[in-house]
Amino acid sequence: MAESIEVREYLAAVRAALTGVPGRDRDEAIAELDATIRAEVETRGGDSAAVQATLAGFGSPDEYARALRDALVGEADAIEPQGRFLGMPYEFRAPTATSIRERMWNPSDPRIAMPRLFGLGWTVNFGALAVRLGLMRPDDIEARPFGNLSARAVGAAVAVPVATGIAALVITGAFWSRLPAEVPIHFSGAGVADDWAPKAVALGALLAIAAGLPVVILAWHALRRASRAVIAITSVVLGFLSVLAAVILGYTIANAVYGVEGWWIGALIVGSLAVPGVMLYLLARASLKAEWRATAESRGATEGEDAR
Amino acid sequence: MAENDTRTSQFRKGAVELAILALLDGGELYGAEIVERLSVLPGIAVTSGTVYPLLSRLNKAGLVDTVWRESPVGPPRKYYRLSSAGRSDLDGMAASWRGLSAAIDSLLEGGGSRG
Known part of the structure; x- marks a missing residue:
């Protein structure tokens, strides 16, 4: 042979x-x-x-x-979109922690608009935004991105969607009996309601996103013992969806019960994009600082031995 | 047209990669130093937007290693240096670059087809 x-x-x-x-x-x-x-x-x-x-x-x-x-x-896999339609990138493969990270937090890539994680269009690369704002350097990336997070930091990230979901449930419960049978499901640009649906359907759908989705996905990650980095990155996306749903839910209830309305709801919805941006920045910073500390300590230890 | 642009950019990317490896052959440098040294070369004229994605790619491919070092000003800096795989890649790329460049030069200087 x-x-x-x-x-x-x-x-x-x-x-x-x-x-x-x-x-x-x-x-x-x-x-x-x-x-x-x-x-x-x-x-x-x-x-x-x-x-x-x-x-x-x-x-x-x-x-x-x-x-x-x-x-x-080749990191191209995680950044390049599945395809393009009329020049717009589209993506219908399920997002993974890697694709979320490569597109939403990629400081070394100067593009702020990245192919969207899911659906048609673009998503914000908050890493490039942080570099533009002078908050990060383009190579402020750890050996394993988000790989040095403490249990506390991950706990704080998980708390964002979970606490938002609980708050949404509590508020809905508190106002349920005062809500009319039908609540608005669509608003004009000025924030005026122009379409209605039964409250169980309309609010149920929003609660499913704000509270149901985080519980299901985080429980699944806990069961398969996902890494801290994966749980943190997942919590960022869940935090965004959950805050977005809670903002719409809160406005719907305020509109149906108190007649509150205004154009500012549009600004509030766009503003909820700040949630994943701030979360990613804080997590990246925490992981980076832990890596710097570890490097300094290991160097300090070697120097100490040399001195002896 | 678009295809032509991609081809040029692929070609440039390869050249800048070779330039980074060649620069690191002289010793370890941090990101801003690499950008500064390359940006003053008129033929290359890169910006940080080109250099950092390539550094990240070279690092993932195992051609350059990184290490954090304390900086006299501000947070620690990430230094890049050639790995052994990077060094052998540099030798191979340099040889093929010289061969290619000599061949193209002789064609351009001959200029027989023009006129």
Whole structure:
């Protein structure tokens, strides 16, 4: 079986050249390459000449490793939209913590408008905004982004959607009996109600987003023991949706019970975009500072030993 | 037209990547230093908007390593340096750059097809 030794050496060389690729991705890539080579050798006749020809076709291990690394590491996957429609990016793949981070908090990318996380259009890259405002430098990114968050910091992030959801439930409960059977579900630009629906449907839908969604998604993340970084990033998106739903819910109730109305509701809705921006900034800063502290401490420890 | 632009930008991206690796061959530097050193070269004329995404890409690809170092002013700075993979990539890229540039120069200077 001289041929399998050649293949094994080739695989080992590719593996050694695959620097900068996480271990699990590397194992998977090597297993896949192994299977591909075997299949190719088989179709070429399975003898040692077939092995030679197959390996020659793959190029040198270094070259192959470089191509593989580019494919594995390419952050393009998480930033490039699924497609474009009339020049507008669209995305209908479910958002992941990575795609949320690459699009909503990417200080090194100067673009403020990024392809939207889900749907048609754009989303705000708050990282680029923070750099523009002089709050961050473009490479203020930790070795693992959001990877050094304390349990307290993640708890604070989780508290935003959870507390907003609870507040929405309490307010709805307190006003339920005073609400008319039908409540507004649509307002004009001036904030005047122009469409109505039964209150259980209208407020139920808003409560599902403000309170239901955070509970379901956070419980799911807790069950699969997601990392702190993933929980924090998820809480940012949930916090945004939950605050947005709560603002609309509050305005609906105020409008139906007290007749409150005004154009400012539009500004308030746009203003709720500040929630994910502020959350991402505070989380990134906390994680960054923890990394700086760890670096300074490890350096201090080495210096202390040197002095002795 | 758009395709032409992408091609030019891909070409430029590769050149700036090579420039960053070559710059780091002389020793570790922090981000703003890299931008400053490259921006004064008229042929390259990059901005931080080009350099930082490339630094992040090179770091993810394992070609440059980063380390935080205390700064006399403000928060710690992130320094970049070549990894061993980056060094061997630099050698390979430099060789192919010289070959390509010599070939293009000789074609441009020959200028036979023009006129």
